[in-house]
Structures are given as C-alpha cells and as structure tokens.
Amino acid sequence: MSSEELPPRESMEFDVVIVGAGPSGLAAAIKLKQLNADLNIVVVEKGSEVGAHILSGMVMDPSGLDRLIPDWRQDSDCPLKTEVKDDRFYWMTGSGAIRLPNFMMPPLMSNHHNYIGSLGQVCRWLARKAEALGVEIYPGFAAAEVLYDDKGAVRGIATGDMGIAKDGTHKDSFTRGMELCGKYTLFAEGARGSLTKQLIAKYSLDANSEPPKFGIGLKEVWQIDPSKHKKGLIQHSFGWPLPNNTGGGSFLYHYDDNLVAVGFVVHLNYDDPYLSPFDEFQRFKTHPSIRPIFEGGKRLSYGARAITEGGYQSVPRLTFAGGALIGCAAGFVNVPRIKGVHNAIVSGMLAAEHVAAAIGAGRANDELVGYENAWRSSPIGKDLHPVRNVKPLWSKFGTILGIGLGGFDMWCNTFGFSLFGTQSHAKPDRKTLDAAKVHAPIAYPKPDGKVSFDKLSSVFLSNTNHEEDQPVHLKVADMNLQKTSEHDVFAGPSNRYCPAGVYEWVEEASGPRFQINAQNCVHCKTCDVKDPNGNITWVPPEGGGGPNYEAM
Numbered sequence: 001m002s003s004e005e006l007p008p009r010e011s012m013e014f015d016v017v018i019v020g021a022g023p024s025g026l027a028a029a030i031k032l033k034q035l036n037a038d039l040n041i042v043v044v045e046k047g048s049e050v051g052a053h054i055l056s057g058m059v060m061d062p063s064g065l066d067r068l069i070p071d072w073r074q075d076s077d078c079p080l081k082t083e084v085k086d087d088r089f090y091w092m093t094g095s096g097a098i099r100l101p102n103f104m105m106p107p108l109m110s111n112h113h114n115y116i117g118s119l120g121q122v123c124r125w126l127a128r129k130a131e132a133l134g135v136e137i138y139p140g141f142a143a144a145e146v147l148y149d150d151k152g153a154v155r156g157i158a159t160g161d162m163g164i165a166k167d168g169t170h171k172d173s174f175t176r177g178m179e180l181c182g183k184y185t186l187f188a189e190g191a192r193g194s195l196t197k198q199l200i201a202k203y204s205l206d207a208n209s210e211p212p213k214f215g216i217g218l219k220e221v222w223q224i225d226p227s228k229h230k231k232g233l234i235q236h237s238f239g240w241p242l243p244n245n246t247g248g249g250s251f252l253y254h255y256d257d258n259l260v261a262v263g264f265v266v267h268l269n270y271d272d273p274y275l276s277p278f279d280e281f282q283r284f285k286t287h288p289s290i291r292p293i294f295e296g297g298k299r300l301s302y303g304a305r306a307i308t309e310g311g312y313q314s315v316p317r318l319t320f321a322g323g324a325l326i327g328c329a330a331g332f333v334n335v336p337r338i339k340g341v342h343n344a345i346v347s348g349m350l351a352a353e354h355v356a357a358a359i360g361a362g363r364a365n366d367e368l369v370g371y372e373n374a375w376r377s378s379p380i381g382k383d384l385h386p387v388r389n390v391k392p393l394w395s396k397f398g399t400i401l402g403i404g405l406g407g408f409d410m411w412c413n414t415f416g417f418s419l420f421g422t423q424s425h426a427k428p429d430r431k432t433l434d435a436a437k438v439h440a441p442i443a444y445p446k447p448d449g450k451v452s453f454d455k456l457s458s459v460f461l462s463n464t465n466h467e468e469d470q471p472v473h474l475k476v477a478d479m480n481l482q483k484t485s486e487h488d489v490f491a492g493p494s495n496r497y498c499p500a501g502v503y504e505w506v507e508e509a510s511g512p513r514f515q516i517n518a519q520n521c522v523h524c525k526t527c528d529v530k531d532p533n534g535n536i537t538w539v540p541p542e543g544g545g546g547p548n549y550e551a552m
C-alpha cells in the first residue's frame with residue numbers, strides 16, 4: 001500500500017504537545033500546569049513506560065528541582081534519598097590512582113548538597129506528579145514525524161504506524177499512527193533526537209553555532225558487598241585506560257542500599273577506529289583500585305546513551321515557528337561536571353513560561369523568540385558559560401595538558417575572566433576518525449565474567465526488546481559506501497563503537513556483508529553521530545521497543 005492509499009490518521013488537538021518524558025519534557029508539562037491548570041497537555045514517550053529509556057549517572061544538582069517542586073525533600077515518594085557526602089577525583093595510571101586534592105578543584109565543580117539516584121526513577125515520580133495535575137502521558141508511542149502547516153510552522157507530531165512487517169507489508173495488527181496537534185510543540189528527545197535533527201536542518205538552527213559534540217556513556221548498576229559500600233561517596237577519574245589523545249573518564253557513585261552506579265564516558269571525537277568504548281569500560285573495572293569494589297558483588301543492569309558535550313557554543317537556535325527545543329535536545333550538559341539534569345529541568349520550565357504567556361495572549365504556532373532570547377542570561381547560560389572551554393581545550397591538547405588548561409580556565413572564570421575567549425570545537429565527531437591503516441588493532445583483555453563481561457550478556461541486562469518483524473530502524477543510506485569506506489578504509493568501527501553488538505561485518509564467499517542486529521539496539525544514538533560518512537540514521541522503531549531500564 002503506498003502512503004497515498006493509507007487510511008487517514010486520527011487527529012487530536014492539544015494546547016501543548018511534548019515529545020519525550022525525560023526531565024526536560026516532564027518539567028515543562030508540570031510547569032505549564034502550575035501556570036495554567038486549564039491547558040491541555042500531552043507527552044509522548046517511545047519507551048514502554050516512562051523511565052524505560054532513561055539513562056544517566058546520576059548525581060543531580062538539585063537547583064532545577066528546587067525551582068520546580070520546592071518541597072521535594074519532604075515528599076516520601078521522591079526516589080532521591082542519598083546526599084553526596086564525599087567527592088573524589090583521581091588521575092588513573094595502569095597500576096595506581098592519584099587522588100587530586102579537592103582544594104585544586106574550581107568551586108563550580110563541587111558536588112556537595114547534590115543527590116545520587118536513578119534518573120529513570122525520578123522521571124517516573126515526575127510523571128506521577130504531572131498526571132496528578134492532569135497531563136496526559138502516552139508511553140509506548142514514538143513521535144515519528146513532524147507535522148507542518150501550510151506556512152511551514154510546526155503544528156504537532158505524528159506517532160509511528162504500528163504493525164508493519166520487515167518487508168514493508170502491513171500485518172493484520174497494522175494500526176495507523178495518530179496526529180497530535182498543538183498550539184506549540186516542545187521537543188524534549190534528549191541527546192541526538194531524531195526529530196530534533198530534522199528540525200535543526202530544516203530551520204538551519206545551527207547556522208550560528210559550533211557543531212554539536214557528543215560522548216558515549218556506558219553504565220552498570222551493581223549491588224556490592226555491604227562492607228565495601230560507602231553511601232554518599234562519589235568518585236570521578238580520568239586517564240587510564242584511555243590514551244592521552246582520547247577524552248573521557250569514569251564515574252562511580254555509592255547510593256541507596258548497597259548500590260553502586262559505575263560508568264565510563266568516551267568522547268566521540270576519538271581518532272582510532274579500533275577503539276571500543278565498551279571494552280575500555282570493561283577494562284576500567286579491572287584496575288587494581290576498582291576491581292575489589294565489585295568482587296563478590298552482583299551486576300544488576302547495563303545500558304548506554306549518548307551525552308551532549310558541545311556546551312555553550314554548540315547550542316543551536318532553540319525556537320522556530322510552532323515549537324522549541326528543550327533539555328539535551330538543545331545540548332545543555334555542563335561537561336566537566338557531567339551534569340545536565342538541572343539544566344534540562346530549568347529549560348523545560350523556561351520554555352513553559354514562554355508558551356503559557358503566548359497562549360494566554362491568544363497566540364499559536366508562532367516563534368517563541370522570548371525563550372531563545374532568555375536562556376543565555378538564565379541559570380542555564382550562567383552554568384554553561386564559565387565551562388565552555390573545557391571540552392575544546394581537552395580535545396586540542398589531550399588529557400594531561402588539556403584538563404590542566406581547562407581547570408585553569410574554570411578558575412579564571414570563577415573570577416570573571418578567561419584568557420581563552422571562546423574556543424571552537426573544530427569539526428563534528430564523525431570527521432575525526434583516522435583511516436585504519438595508521439592504527440593497529442587493540443588487543444582488549446578477555447572478560448573474566450566476574451567484574452568484566454562481553455557485550456551480549458550485557459545487553460541481556462538492559463532488557464532490550466523489539467518486535468522482530470518490523471523494518472530495520474537503523475537506516476543505511478548507501479550500502480556500497482558502507483563497504484568501500486566504513487569497511488575498507490576504517491575497518492568497520494561500528495562493530496566497536498556500538499555498545500550493543502548491533503553491527504557486524506560477516507565474511508562470506510561473495511565478500512563482507514554488513515549485518516544489522518537491530519533488535520539489540522539500546523537507542524544510544526552513537527551510530528547516528530560516529531559513522532564516518534554520516535551514512536547511518538537512527539529512526540524510532542515501533543513504539544515501546546528498545547531497552548527496558550528499571551532504574552538507570
């Protein structure tokens with residue numbers, strides 16, 4: 001059946017449509033209802049339930065939540081129970097770990113009075129708050145298409161059709177998607193949103209900003225031996241096992257009842273196509289100072305997600321007729337602090353204020369210029385501006401010198417000046433890979449099954465599930481280019497950067513064949529960022545598919 005022959009979609013009208021039930025989308029929904037209880041608001045979420053696709057560290061700076069729900073500490077239902085008590089930074093070498101004195105850290109890096117927990121659980125709690133205020137939340141529905149009016153303004157989104165077979169035919173279960181239309185649509189898809197990417201291109205929202213930058217963050221939650229648990233301890237490290245020219249580092253947070261969140265971030269502007277972020281993470285846990293923490297413990301879950309790293313200079317224009325970008329769709333992560341949740345919440349609230357005022361004034365489907373004009377002088381701009389050079393200096397000068405210069409610049413910014421102006425990020429992450437011939441394959445240690453593991457047993461712990469008989473949601477624009485470039489020039493880096501074993505080059509008599517195990521995809525979006533030719537596009541699979549994180 002061609003698209004012209006498809007039955008028409010049903011359409012529903014709302015005041016505001018929100019795409020994504022992460023902290024930014026839910027904060028926007030709650031704030032809108034706080035400002036005007038009569039507004040009709042809908043939130044669509046591609047995860048099977050709210051929180052199912054949420055992955056974060058997570059140490060939260062409570063400044064955003066304090067603004068949204070000032071009495072959250074008194075709410076026994078709120079899942080944030082562990083306050084940070086001890087904050088440590090380490091420089092790792094292969095055999096040792098040197099602790100950096102806290103007094104060397106610029107004050108804006110302090111984690112005191114922050115809280116440790118699961119962002120997925122926080123989102124479930126925020127969703128209950130939003131629903132209690134009358135917000136409609138539809139989990140299991142991916143926004144697959146942006147709808148435009150005849151003047152080119154956004155008028156809403158359409159959810160994806162369900163029940164399409166792998167070969168494109170319609171199964172008995174075929175159901176047409178829904179059109180959800182609003183006076184304004186807020187895009188809260190998080191890092192590398194699939195619709196956000198289209199909007200940035202359509203409206204040239206990045207015309208005056210630096211290229212977006214990303215990292216891949218891998219995370220596990222462990223239950224460890226109670227005698228080793230230090231509730232409230234958080235530690236970050238940089239250095240080993242990454243080479244000096246590759247940015248990234250670890251996080252390790254002790255919280256709740258004997259839980260430890262351990263994770264590793266690799267900046268996606270690395271140059272070695274043989275590097276495997278997953279294997280670097282597994283290797284990190286074998287360090288003599290880290291292994292004992294996990295020995296005798298139980299790994300409960302695993303997942304991965306891209307994190308935005310471009311910061312202040314990479315934030316695109318936030319608004320266009322009929323809608324706006326909020327949270328990590330805009331890229332509001334403070335990179336040296338690895339924190340974006342507070343800014344996601346504040347951006348949702350800020351956008352909500354402008355939407356509520358516009359609707360109150362009888363406006364609809366025009367540009368919320370006030371929101372675009374407000375963010376730089378808001379708490380978000382004040383948080384991101386002083387740290388804007390940390391990532392570019394790290395990329396330019398490598399870890400040892402780059403972190404030193406970044407720290408120096410953050411100290412200068414504490415006193416209101418910078419010697420570096422605003423540094424450029426140079427090129428997008430997909431353009432930083434070298435040809436494989438200038439590197440040698442990396443021999444990663446075999447997983448020991450105790451503290452380090454292989455990809456497939458890890459993906460099992462993400463509870464990832466997709467309807468198998470559906471079109472592949474990882475779209476390769478040109479298969480020939482994939483062979484002549486991704487395989488022949490770069491030696492197939494997709495097999496290594498993908499944290500879920502989705503991509504494989506299978507050697508056959510007729511030559512190498514690119515196999516896509518789409519059902520394993522944990523929706524991290526790394527392939528959409530790092531494919532050297534920009535040849536892979538991630539689009540939402542059937543709603544509800546993907547990981548089912550319980551408490552990431």
Ligand SMILES: Cc1cc2nc3c(=O)[nH]c(=O)nc-3n(C[C@H](O)[C@H](O)[C@H](O)COP(=O)(O)OP(=O)(O)OC[C@H]3O[C@@H](n4cnc5c(N)ncnc54)[C@H](O)[C@@H]3O)c2cc1C
Nearest residue numbers: 020022023024046056057059143190217327328339340341
């Ligand atoms: C490994 C890692 C560690 C981090 N650690 C911390 C930390 O310790 N502290 C901190 O403050 N920040 C941390 N961050 C950053 C933080 O997680 C983000 O800044 C924050 O989650 C952004 O919130 P958001 O609402 O913009 O997007 P997200 O939290 O990504 O939520 C987006 C939601 O939208 C849904 N969605 C996306 N596209 C669609 C679609 N088309 N249709 C329907 N639904 C859709 C997704 O399923 C998801 O539920 C970390 C990030 C990573 C990856």
Ligand code: SF4
Nearest residue numbers: 498521522524525527
């Ligand atoms: S296929 Fe792409 S989005 Fe899915 S897990 Fe692999 S890198 Fe991430």
